[in-house]
Amino acid sequence: MGSRSQPYVVIPAYNEAPVVSRVVAELGRAGYAAVVVDDGSRDATADAAHAAGAAVVSHPFNLGQGAALQTGIDYALARGAEVIVTFDADGQHRVSDISHLTEALLQERADFALGSRFLGQAPNLPPLRRALLHAATAFTRLTTGLQVTDTHNGLRAMTRRGAAAIRLRQNRMAHASEWLSQIAASGLRYVERPVTIEYTAYSLAKGQSIGDALLILLDLFARRLYR
Ligand SMILES: Nc1nc2c(ncn2[C@@H]2O[C@H](COP(=O)(O)OP(=O)(O)OP(=O)(O)O)[C@@H](O)[C@H]2O)c(=O)[nH]1
Numbered sequence: 449m450g451s452r453s454q455p456y457v458v459i460p461a462y463n464e465a466p467v468v469s470r471v472v473a474e475l476g477r478a479g480y481a482a483v484v485v486d487d488g489s490r491d492a493t494a495d496a497a498h499a500a501g502a503a504v505v506s507h508p509f510n511l512g513q514g515a516a517l518q519t520g521i522d523y524a525l526a527r528g529a530e531v532i533v534t535f536d537a538d539g540q541h542r543v544s545d546i547s548h549l550t551e552a553l554l555q556e557r558a559d560f561a562l563g564s565r566f567l568g569q570a571p572n573l574p575p576l577r578r579a580l581l582h583a584a585t586a587f588t589r590l591t592t593g594l595q596v597t598d599t600h601n602g603l604r605a606m607t608r609r610g611a612a613a614i615r616l617r618q619n620r621m622a623h624a625s626e627w628l629s630q631i632a633a634s635g636l637r638y639v640e641r642p643v644t645i646e647y648t649a650y651s652l653a654k655g656q657s658i659g660d661a662l663l664i665l666l667d668l669f670a671r672r673l674y675r
């Protein structure tokens with residue numbers, strides 16, 4: 449299942465049975481090994497991912513995207529992966545963007561290559577969602593000092609050393625700023641690269657609601673206030 453130098457793709461998935469097999473199959477055709485972390489899904493996500501050729505690790509109940517990513521990173525590290533990529537299960541990312549990130553790790557001698565839809569493209573991104581994403585990014589820039597442009601992007605590549613410096617503890621969805629503060633604390637080099645995030649009818653119907661996004665922002669502000 450993939451050599452050590454071949455990127456290992458970690459896919460957090462919560463109730464994504466309608467799309468996860470297409471995502472896994474596409475990654476497989478491009479030659480990537482993938483682990484799907486089934487985050488306590490109540491649908492056939494795990495079976496669909498397995499049938500499409502991914503390794504599957506299942507949480508016994510829903511723990512949230514941060515925990516799912518951490519489980520997948522730990523799995524990939526245990527398999528000896530030298531490069532790890534995180535990739536959403538909902539079909540919003542492009543498989544062809546992965547090599548741009550992994551090449552950036554090599555060329556820039558970086559430990560993290562972060563995808564940015566605001567350097568790249570986000571067709572059909574609703575205006576209110578765009579505004580919230582910009583607000584979250586501005587907040588993260590202020591609190592971490594990292595001059596990033598898209599903090600809530602699920603597409604990232606990292607070296608083994610980078611992955612070992614990440615320990616996501618915030619459950620649910622509030623882990624995006626955690627990534628950035630841990631990257632800042634690690635002192636390791638990071639770069640951003642343009643990627644495309646597609647807002648399909650499926651992802652818009654299923655993805656984060658505006659209410660969820662506001663809750664994440666509030667959560668982050670509260671955390672800063674009480675630290
Ligand atoms: N919503 C949600 N997603 C999870 C969870 N656990 C894992 N995931 C996966 O995390 C990935 C991102 O979730 P989304 O809800 O699409 O979040 P997002 O892409 O940041 O937000 P959108 O811009 O609305 O698509 C998907 O592959 C989900 O299946 C969970 O508990 N809740």
Ligand SMILES: [Mg+2]
Nearest residue numbers: 538540651655
């Ligand atoms: Mg999504």
